[in-house]
Amino acid sequence: GRARLELRADDEQIKADIVRMIVQYLQDEGFACAAITLQDEADVRLKQLATQRAQLRRMKRAVVDGEWAEAEKLAAKAALRGQKAFLYALYKQQFLEMIDAQEIQKAFALLTKRMKQLEAFAQQPGEFTDLCYLLTCKSVADAPVFRDWGGIGAGREHLVEQFAALLELDLGDSIALQELPPHRLLKLLQQAVSFQVAHARHHPRIPPRISTLLSDYESFVVPNAQRAVMAGHRSNVKCVAFAGAERGALLVTGSSDNCVMIWD
DSSP states (O other), rough: OOOOOOOOOTTTTHHHHHHHHHHHHHHHOOOOHHHHHHHHHHHHHHHHHHHHEEEEHHHHHHHHHHHHHHHHHHHTTTTTTHHHHHHHHHHHHHHHHHTTTTTTHHEEEEEEEEIIGGGOOSTTTTTTHHHHHHOOOOOOGGSSTTTTTOHHHHHHHHHHHTHHHHHHHOOOOOOOOOOOOHHHHHHHHHHHHHHHHSSSSSOOSSSSOOOOOOOOOOOOOOOSSSOOOOOOOOOOEEEEEEEHHHSEEEEEEEEETTTTTEEE
16 A cells, blocks of 8 residues: 655654744734744744754764763763763773773773662663673673673764664754745645545535634535335425434424324
């Protein structure tokens, strides 16, 4: 079958486009104050996203270049604050490089002062135990968990890849502010309603008047099958009406035979 088109509501470009269309609609309808308020709030959001992108780019560069002091400082920024698993992995890479360079005292200090409190974020069973064991080793590969450690460069690349979803968050091009066509929101809504009408079960000859956007369009269906036959009048039926406490529970008919009948 055909692939289903998906609109990613979490895409920052899509979010920005929606806000701009709403602002345009408010302006077109004369809600100037509301439009200005929304635009100001959206501008603040865009500035926050720009700052976040810059921080994440700097973090990626710091990891690749091994600038651990800069990386740790960036980890405290808003974009990465609270990412304990990432912070643990950051310290682990730094620790393994210290072991590789036989800087045992520095590695011990990092392990006890920074990594111990993050032990719960170790990625493999026995990993933290092997980190402690490495303090007595001459090579990172001496510990079973890190036997396949490929060295400093490979370790840094692996760290970036491992947290690609995090580090690449909003790292794409800045949000494009292309020209907004006139009445864009109304035109999209018109397209949506037209699609619903075109794909309805019954197609009216006269285009229907849409009175609400809070529910999907449903065409009025005229009964086209006989459900029951009610016999009793001796002449032609002149009028029919629903009756009863529950509307539709009873049917009242009047006929030229001067009789009124109630049907259930």
